[in-house]
Amino acid sequence: MTELNSKKLEALTEKVMHDAAGALAVLMAYLGDQAGVYAAMDGAGPLSSEDLAKRTGLNERYLREWLSANAIAGYVDYDKDANKFSLNEEQATVFTREGQPTCLQGFFENIVSIYETYDKAVETFKSGKGRPWSDQSTCCFCSIDRFFRPGYNANLIDNWIPALDGVEAQLKSGGKIADIGCGLGSSSILMAKTYPNSKVVGIDFHAPSIEAARQKARDENLTNIEFVVARAQDFEEADFDFACVFDALHDMGDPIGAAQHIKSALKPNGTFMVVEPAAGDTLADNMGPINQIFYSGSTVVCLPASLSQEGQYGLGAQAGEARLTKVLKDGGFTSVRRATETPTNIILEGRP
Numbered sequence: 001m002t003e004l005n006s007k008k009l010e011a012l013t014e015k016v017m018h019d020a021a022g023a024l025a026v027l028m029a030y031l032g033d034q035a036g037v038y039a040a041m042d043g044a045g046p047l048s049s050e051d052l053a054k055r056t057g058l059n060e061r062y063l064r065e066w067l068s069a070n071a072i073a074g075y076v077d078y079d080k081d082a083n084k085f086s087l088n089e090e091q092a093t094v095f096t097r098e099g100q101p102t103c104l105q106g107f108f109e110n111i112v113s114i115y116e117t118y119d120k121a122v123e124t125f126k127s128g129k130g131r132p133w134s135d136q137s138t139c140c141f142c143s144i145d146r147f148f149r150p151g152y153n154a155n156l157i158d159n160w161i162p163a164l165d166g167v168e169a170q171l172k173s174g175g176k177i178a179d180i181g182c183g184l185g186s187s188s189i190l191m192a193k194t195y196p197n198s199k200v201v202g203i204d205f206h207a208p209s210i211e212a213a214r215q216k217a218r219d220e221n222l223t224n225i226e227f228v229v230a231r232a233q234d235f236e237e238a239d240f241d242f243a244c245v246f247d248a249l250h251d252m253g254d255p256i257g258a259a260q261h262i263k264s265a266l267k268p269n270g271t272f273m274v275v276e277p278a279a280g281d282t283l284a285d286n287m288g289p290i291n292q293i294f295y296s297g298s299t300v301v302c303l304p305a306s307l308s309q310e311g312q313y314g315l316g317a318q319a320g321e322a323r324l325t326k327v328l329k330d331g332g333f334t335s336v337r338r339a340t341e342t343p344t345n346i347i348l349e350g351r352p
Contacts, residue, residue: 025073028066029095030112032075033105037066038087038096041076046084101154106147113139114300121300130308133206133251136301141209145184148247151344152187157194160273160347163340167242167271171195175241178203178265180232180258181248185213192217192225202227203235232258233310238265244273247345249324250317251302253309259331263352272333272350274324278341281320290344294318321346 032038040055041047049067053060067085071078075095077086087095093102114121116137124131162168171177174197179188181204188202202225204210213227228235232245233254243262249255262272277294280286286295298317306314315323325336325348333350340347 021073025069025075026108026111028069028073029075029105030108031066032070032095033108037063038092041085041087042092042096044086046079046082046086048082048084052085099150099153101150103150104147106143106145106149109139109143110147110297113137113143114297121304124304125299130253130306130312131304132308133305134208135308138208140301141184141206141212145186149186151342152190152246155342155345156187156190159340159342160275163347164271164273164349165351167273170241171198174198176239177201178235178237178240178243178262180204180235180243180245180262181251182213182227182246183209183248185209185216185227187244187246188213188225188227189216189220189222192222193220196224198224198241200225201237201240203230203232203237205229205231233261235261235265240266240270242271242273244275246275247277249274249276249327250298250315250319251305252311252315253306253313254311255313255315255327256330257311259328259333259350263332263350266352268352270352272328273339274328274348274350275345276319276324276348277317278344278346279318279320281322285320286318291318321348324348 035056035058037052037056037058040052044055047055049060049064052063052067056063067076070076071085075091077088077091079086093100094104097103098105113136116139120131120135161171171191172195177191177198177200179191179200179202182188182202183204183206185202188200191198192200202210202213207229210227210229217225217227228237230236232252243266249258252258266272279291279294294317302317303314306312315327321338328336328348328350333352335351337349338346339349
């Protein structure tokens with residue numbers, strides 16, 4: 001056996017302990033969200049575990065243990081002299097200010113949903129087969145919508161669409177929009193509300209998500225939107241001025257076929273916007289914590305979804321601009337450019 005380097009072993013072990021602590025901290029954050037503890041602490045000032053028990057109606061002993069874990073994680077502040085806990089502004093915006101781009105509870109919920117079906121993830125990984133999107137935990141669909149929605153609210157209307165050539169003016173005056181892979185419909189509804197003169201068609205192959213999207217549209221009393229169950233490769237609607245796919249092209253078994261069909265459904269001067277997770281073109285370009293998160297999620301959710309579908313392309317959530325551009329050009333788009341970006345997304349504009 002090769003002799004162990006004690007310093008390397010110590011550093012690696014310390015890293016693993018930090019990662020394990022973080023994994024459990026995410027679960028504690030999810031508990032605090034679902035039980036309303038962070039919400040009860042927001043703006044309340046310093047509280048003892050007894051004070052918090054009175055505010056929430058929860059068991060004081062459980063709260064004391066939960067608060068201790070959160071204090072060590074840095075998720076709540078702890079005053080050792082007063083033996084009280086509080087939530088500062090930064091903590092509140094991350095853990096309980098629903099709808100703000102900085103709130104990460106949708107992300108935490110998504111991680112919990114992945115662990116919920118760990119046995120299927122292990123089985124899929126060992127078998128090498130695909131795993132349909134519909135086979136994920138129902139919590140996965142809601143959490144992905146919850147996680148991505150604030151980012152869409154913050155960027156789609158103010159940054160991404162204005163970065164495209166002529167699209168914003170078209171949609172304001174009245175156009176036809178295809179939102180492909182729309183999931184629970186948050187992006188579709190946002191566009192329908194922002195551009196009342198345009199018609200929005202939300203398209204997704206997952207029927208339960210489409211039904212939830214339809215209900216959300218009914219709740220909003222929107223009349224310029226419809227949702228249909230269909231695949232990206234063969235939906236029936238056509239003559240679109242603008243088509244978009246948000247964080248979903250890499251999940252498709254046949255993204256080239258999807259691009260070809262989307263191109264055929266666009267008007268000759270139409271625009272295709274693809275929003276994908278930020279990534280460089282090689283693993284060496286992606287050696288950061290956000291990339292690690294995307295690769296990990298892709299291993300158990302995105303890649304299995306693609307490999308379960310016709311085509312089995314397996315693009316992965318860290319495809320990078322070069323591979324995405326090739327997919328779009330192989331699908332018939334003659335012009336592809338990076339229109340804009342955020343720390344977590346790249347936005348490509350494709351033209352027929």
